Amino acid sequence: MITASAVSTLEQILSRYEPVIGLEVHGQLLTRSKMFCGCSADYIGSPPNSNTCPVCLGLPGVLPVMNRVAVEYTVRTALALNCEIPEHSKFDRKNYFYPDLPKGYQISQWDMPLSRNGHLSFTVDGEEVRCGITRVHLEEDTGTLQHAGDILQQARSSVVDLNRAGVPLMEIVGEPDLRSAEQAREYLVRLRQILVYIGVNDGNLEQGSFRCDANISLRRRGETELGVKVEVKNMNSFRAVQRALDFEIVRQGRLLDQGQPIAQETRGWVEAKGATISQRSKEYAHDYRYFPEPDLPPLQIGVDFVERVRAGLPELPQQLMERLQRDHGLSAYDAAIICAEREDARAFEELVAAGVPAKTAANWLMGEVARLSRESRTPLQRSGLGVAGLAALVKLVEGGSISGSTAKELLEELYLPGGDPAAVVRDRGLAQVSDQAELERLVDAVIAENPAAVADFRGGKEQALQRLVGGVMKATRGRADARAVTGLLRDRLAR
Amino acid sequence: MSRPTVADLGASLRRGETSPAELAAASRSALESLAGLHPVLRYTDELTERQAARAARSLAESPEKAGPLCGIPFAYKDVLCVEGVETTAGSRILQGYIPPYTGTALGRLLDAGAVPVAVTNCDEFAMGSSNENSAFGPVGNPWDPSRVPGGSSGGSAAVVAAGAVPFSLGTDTGGSIRQPASFCGVAGFKPTYGRVSRYGLIAFASSLDQIGPFARQVEDAAHVFTAMAGHDPRDSTSSPTEVEPVDEQLGRGIEGMRLGIPREYMAEGLEPGVRTAVESAFALLEKLGATLEEVSLPSTPAALSTYYIIAPAECSANLARMDGVRFGFHVDRPSLTDSYLETRGQGFGPEVKRRIMLGTYALSSGYYDAYYRKAQKVRTLIAEEFDRAFEKVDALVCPTSPIVAFPKGERSDPLSMYLCDVLTLPVNLAGLPGISVPCGLSEGLPVGLQVIGPRFQDARVLRVAHAYQAATPWHEAPPPPPPGAAGRPS
Numbered sequence: 010m011i012t013a014s015a016v017s018t019l020e021q022i023l024s025r026y027e028p029v030i031g032l033e034v035h036g037q038l039l040t041r042s043k044m045f046c047g048c049s050a051d052y053i054g055s056p057p058n059s060n061t062c063p064v065c066l067g068l069p070g071v072l073p074v075m076n077r078v079a080v081e082y083t084v085r086t087a088l089a090l091n092c093e094i095p096e097h098s099k100f101d102r103k104n105y106f107y108p109d110l111p112k113g114y115q116i117s118q119w120d121m122p123l124s125r126n127g128h129l130s131f132t133v134d135g136e137e138v139r140c141g142i143t144r145v146h147l148e149e150d151t152g153t154l155q156h157a158g159d160i161l162q163q164a165r166s167s168v169v170d171l172n173r174a175g176v177p178l179m180e181i182v183g184e185p186d187l188r189s190a191e192q193a194r195e196y197l198v199r200l201r202q203i204l205v206y207i208g209v210n211d212g213n214l215e216q217g218s219f220r221c222d223a224n225i226s227l228r229r230r231g232e233t234e235l236g237v238k239v240e241v242k243n244m245n246s247f248r249a250v251q252r253a254l255d256f257e258i259v260r261q262g263r264l265l266d267q268g269q270p271i272a273q274e275t276r277g278w279v280e281a282k283g284a285t286i287s288q289r290s291k292e293y294a295h296d297y298r299y300f301p302e303p304d305l306p307p308l309q310i311g312v313d314f315v316e317r318v319r320a321g322l323p324e325l326p327q328q329l330m331e332r333l334q335r336d337h338g339l340s341a342y343d344a345a346i347i348c349a350e351r352e353d354a355r356a357f358e359e360l361v362a363a364g365v366p367a368k369t370a371a372n373w374l375m376g377e378v379a380r381l382s383r384e385s386r387t388p389l390q391r392s393g394l395g396v397a398g399l400a401a402l403v404k405l406v407e408g409g410s411i412s413g414s415t416a417k418e419l420l421e422e423l424y425l426p427g428g429d430p431a432a433v434v435r436d437r438g439l440a441q442v443s444d445q446a447e448l449e450r451l452v453d454a455v456i457a458e459n460p461a462a463v464a465d466f467r468g469g470k471e472q473a474l475q476r477l478v479g480g481v482m483k484a485t486r487g488r489a490d491a492r493a494v495t496g497l498l499r500d501r502l503a504r
Numbered sequence: 505m506s507r508p509t510v511a512d513l514g515a516s517l518r519r520g521e522t523s524p525a526e527l528a529a530a531s532r533s534a535l536e537s538l539a540g541l542h543p544v545l546r547y548t549d550e551l552t553e554r555q556a557a558r559a560a561r562s563l564a565e566s567p568e569k570a571g572p573l574c575g576i577p578f579a580y581k582d583v584l585c586v587e588g589v590e591t592t593a594g595s596r597i598l599q600g601y602i603p604p605y606t607g608t609a610l611g612r613l614l615d616a617g618a619v620p621v622a623v624t625n626c627d628e629f630a631m632g633s634s635n636e637n638s639a640f641g642p643v644g645n646p647w648d649p650s651r652v653p654g655g656s657s658g659g660s661a662a663v664v665a666a667g668a669v670p671f672s673l674g675t676d677t678g679g680s681i682r683q684p685a686s687f688c689g690v691a692g693f694k695p696t697y698g699r700v701s702r703y704g705l706i707a708f709a710s711s712l713d714q715i716g717p718f719a720r721q722v723e724d725a726a727h728v729f730t731a732m733a734g735h736d737p738r739d740s741t742s743s744p745t746e747v748e749p750v751d752e753q754l755g756r757g758i759e760g761m762r763l764g765i766p767r768e769y770m771a772e773g774l775e776p777g778v779r780t781a782v783e784s785a786f787a788l789l790e791k792l793g794a795t796l797e798e799v800s801l802p803s804t805p806a807a808l809s810t811y812y813i814i815a816p817a818e819c820s821a822n823l824a825r826m827d828g829v830r831f832g833f834h835v836d837r838p839s840l841t842d843s844y845l846e847t848r849g850q851g852f853g854p855e856v857k858r859r860i861m862l863g864t865y866a867l868s869s870g871y872y873d874a875y876y877r878k879a880q881k882v883r884t885l886i887a888e889e890f891d892r893a894f895e896k897v898d899a900l901v902c903p904t905s906p907i908v909a910f911p912k913g914e915r916s917d918p919l920s921m922y923l924c925d926v927l928t929l930p931v932n933l934a935g936l937p938g939i940s941v942p943c944g945l946s947e948g949l950p951v952g953l954q955v956i957g958p959r960f961q962d963a964r965v966l967r968v969a970h971a972y973q974a975a976t977p978w979h980e981a982p983p984p985p986p987p988g989a990a991g992r993p994s
Contacts, residue, residue, distance in 0.1 A: 063603075067595070068825075069598065069826075070584075070703060106824065257918075300867050300876060303741075304710050306741065392953065
């Protein structure tokens with residue numbers, strides 16, 4: 010019998026309870042037009058209600074016309090997630106009133122989704138996790154509301170913007186197969202990565218093109234029956250998902266410890282408070298009264314179509330990571346970082362193809378390039394230097410023409426404006442001092458000028474050598490190979 | 505020329521005896537003189553003027569190229585959207601609503617040069633069989649103003665019967681063109697579902713609605729149908745199959761055609777006068793060379809309840825957009841829920857509310873299988889029975905309505921009103937083409953003969969109706985002059 014205090018920690022709660030987590034992800038599709046009309050699907054930045062037409066405004070008398078590319082993107086996603094694609098599918102109306110839903114119903118899919126029965130596998134802390142994908146279906150996004158006040162029911166006034174209404178939205182429903190907040194986070198990271206890789210979604214959590222809701226319940230370890238589940242919304246980053254779920258695990262665990270019931274409800278994550286708060290109770294749950302959308306004929310998804318989409322699938326992150334390890338000898342850790350963004354992986358392969366050794370290419374991308382890309386908010390591909398420029402620069406180092414530190418300085422300087430590294434090196438005389446006689450002359454000069462350091466080193470102070478190396482580097486303005494200089498100094502001082 | 509046809513007016517236009525603007529003006533004054541019947545909700549003056557000028561230009565530039573409808577005035581039901589013209593679906597909730605776009609079918613008529621003159625009264629959101637459900641007051645039947653014109657397209661039927669326009673547009677979800685055509689003694693045609701685009705038609709029940717014409721002559725209805733029919737990329741339920749030319753079919757007669765009489769449509773409930781008129785029509789069709797035989801559509805008795813699950817279910821969703829947020833009538837209340845409740849509570853009339861409730865209930869969790877899903881299965885059965893009948897016969901003939909036009913206020917309970925459509929709504933459930941043409945009088949009131957064909961055999965249905973019309977005088981019988989009209993016996 011466990012006697013638990015009301016203030017158990019996360020670790021204590023996790024030792025007694027097993028969290029059961031399932032995630033629902035909504036991803037806007039990167040189609041040109043909306044789901045059922047010709048308006049642009051790229052609504053960000055348009056003046057309110059300007060990106061609309063009678064169809065997405067839901068005016069009386071209009072009819073939806075299906076966006077075929079959206080269907081293709083959903084099938085592509087489903088195939089990337091190992092789903093089955095049934096031959097027959099249809100759209101349904103999901104009925105509820107809300108000012109951001111112009112028709113009073115959302116065209117969605119109920120009992121015959123475009124796909125079902127998939128899975129996504131990944132590793133967390135060395136443990137293999139296989140999360141089932143219940144279904145991937147297609148629907149339309151709603152408009153957006155802004156309230157004078159916190160929530161709609163208490164707002165003094167609200168304004169409606171329907172620019173987003175009707176943007177193709179894919180819903181990916183995961184099975185409740187996740188057992189920790191870390192697993193949930195990793196699932197989302199992997200899922201987002203796949204969607205971005207296959208070009209159907211831009212993976213932007215902040216702007217809401219990739220959104221996640223979580224269902225979480227707790228049960229005593231060893232039990233098989235599920236506990237009462239709580240839906241958590243409003244998590245706008247991977248970190249928020251992990252924090253919100255950990256918060257819920259603690260909140261629910263403490264309630265259970267006290268013998269209190271868990272209310273079946275929807276809770277919202279409030280970043281500023283670091284807590285979830287109750288939004289609405291399921292007692293007022295909607296009856297959505299789904300029924301087949303009579304304005305759209307049922308969908309027939311032919312085998313040919315599915316196979317064509319399957320054949321067009323790009324290499325998925327997992328396959329790419331395995332290949333980079335196999336073909337280029339990258340470590341699993343390096344491969345995971347390089348493959349996090351498809352652009353990086355592509356840059357890596359281009360560098361290697363240009364003759365840069367794999368490990369060197371990986372180090373540059375994960376180190377200096379990653380930093381510059383982050384700081385300038387400009388990925389290498391869109392920088393002035395580009396992948397070819399980086400390859401040229403790295404090859405100058407590899408060939409011994411310039412030192413590593415010169416290369417870093419040049420990378421920083423040329424990253425945004427671009428330029429030919431070899432030309433710059435030539436014009437400014439930045440070439441590495443590799444003439445042995447010249448180096449020896451410089452080393453001798455530094456030894457002569459620093460008798461104290463020489464004495465210290467000979468007296469057994471290893472770090473005194475660094476002062477001497479620094480002296481040579483200074484004299485060459487960084488153009489000497491530090492390793493060669495060190496070797497030379499040791500040679501000379503040992504005599 | 506008291507009740508001119510499309511052909512009459514077209515000929516006058518081409519002879520230069522009149523102009524589209526003059527014809528429109530004449531129609532307008534004829535419509536104004538019908539004010540006592542209240543078939544018109546508003547006039548389209550600005551659009552009329554613009555469109556008459558457009559038609560005049562077409563006629564002047566190339567009279568041969570201008571089609572039969574060029575310069576012909578018409579009226580259309582208040583559920584069809586035209587850019588810039590108030591469209592209210594006979595409802596308070598859409599009062600003041602001006603669509604920013606023009607629907608496909610009406611747009612095609614405008615392209616054919618037809619000149620809209622007025623928007624006609626109808627039952628609110630096309631829900632009704634007597635036109636008594638209009639938020640703007642009932643319509644009188646030109647044959648007897650104390651009686652209903654039928655519904656829901658009552659205004660459109662009345663203005664054609666009265667001769668104010670040679671044709672008009674209605675919509676038919678369960679009989680809303682054919683039944684008022686029958687009650688008013690004109691031709692009313694509901695095309696195959698998917699033959700005419702629904703884009704721009706304010707939906708009542710999406711899987712049942714079709715736009716169609718009223719005219720005094722079948723050939724006029726055929727012209728209008730031809731101008732509107734065909735695939736529309738804006739309506740995914742509109743058929744991509746080619747439209748069979750109707751002209752070639754009209755006038756071919758019905759020699760050798762096999763016509764079926766559905767036994768269940770001649771059962772009890774038919775008024776004796778209706779039975780007599782329809783049976784004489786059958787006899788005449790036989791004389792014209794058709795062979796008639798009885799067929800059976802055993803699921804017919806289930807059609808009414810099936811319809812009153814599917815149509816309300818669809819309407820409960822279709823009418824959800826009337827929420828007062830973006831357009832139309834709005835009641836401002838401090839809370840969102842109260843705004844919704846008051847806007848819809850005050851904006852909708854009782855019949856619309858009844859059907860929204862029926863549909864909401866039928867779709868509710870726990871009831872869906874017992875009602876909606878079952879209704880869909882019965883609907884399939886009904887369609888299959890028609891298909892089987894059409895393996896034996898080319899078309900079906902039967903009464904359009906079991907009764908003639910009844911006095912206003914007589915059918916105050918909803919069920920007796922719903923029963924008016926018992927012979928028309930199976931056709932909508934099966935998506936078939938159907939037409940009503942006048943076939944006699946019962947106690948001085950028109951009786952309609954209904955011709956039903958297989959899906960996409962619209963031309964065949966028009967052909968049978970045309971052959972019947974050509975052999976009978978009923979379509980020429982005008983309603984008696986209105987009481988108080990000077991110099992004529994009443």
